[in-house]
Amino acid sequence: IMKNDTDPLLIDFGIAHSPVDAKDENEVIGSVYYFSPEQAKAEHTDKRSDIYSFGVILYEMCTGKLPFVGDDPLTIALMHVHQKPKAPIELNPEIPESLNRIILKALEKEPDKRYQNALEVLGDLNRVFEDPKGEFVKQRTEKRSHWLSKKSSRIFLYCTIALVFLF
Secondary structure, three states, rough: EEOOOEEEEEEOOOOOOOOOOOOOOOOOOOOOOOOHHHOOOOOOOOOHHHHHHHHHHHHHHHHOOOOOOOHHHHHHHHHHHOOOOOOOHHHHHOOHHHHHHHHHHHHHOOOOOOOOOHHHHHHHHOOOOOOOOOOOOOOOOOOOOOOHHHHHHHHHHHHHHHHHHOO
């Protein structure tokens, strides 16, 4: 975070994608402390990886601590993949339960269980003052099914249309 004349500026956010001109595909970009599990596993990343990183920032802002600290980057990366963080409210009982739930949802290991975009996070953050107990934070309990991708859904649609015309 840097500060200009009047306001703090958040920089170096949105590192879920490698630069186009990256020379080495195995090059690590960013700080392992803010890696999403999918970044740590070198899997596909998207905006939900940024949601995870934002969750780490919220965690650190509310507790004064990072969710995962280790002796070396590999240990920290493995913690992001395999360990659940301690609930922020355990480290700082002063934060509202709703904020605790928002942070934990942003830090879900599976991207499908996290907030899907920044507007969802913003919507819940705006509600913290209205409902500090956090009853509005909805956890995604089921992993989204991937068997019906965009391509296969089109094929399914075309086959269905063809069957309708045949019968």
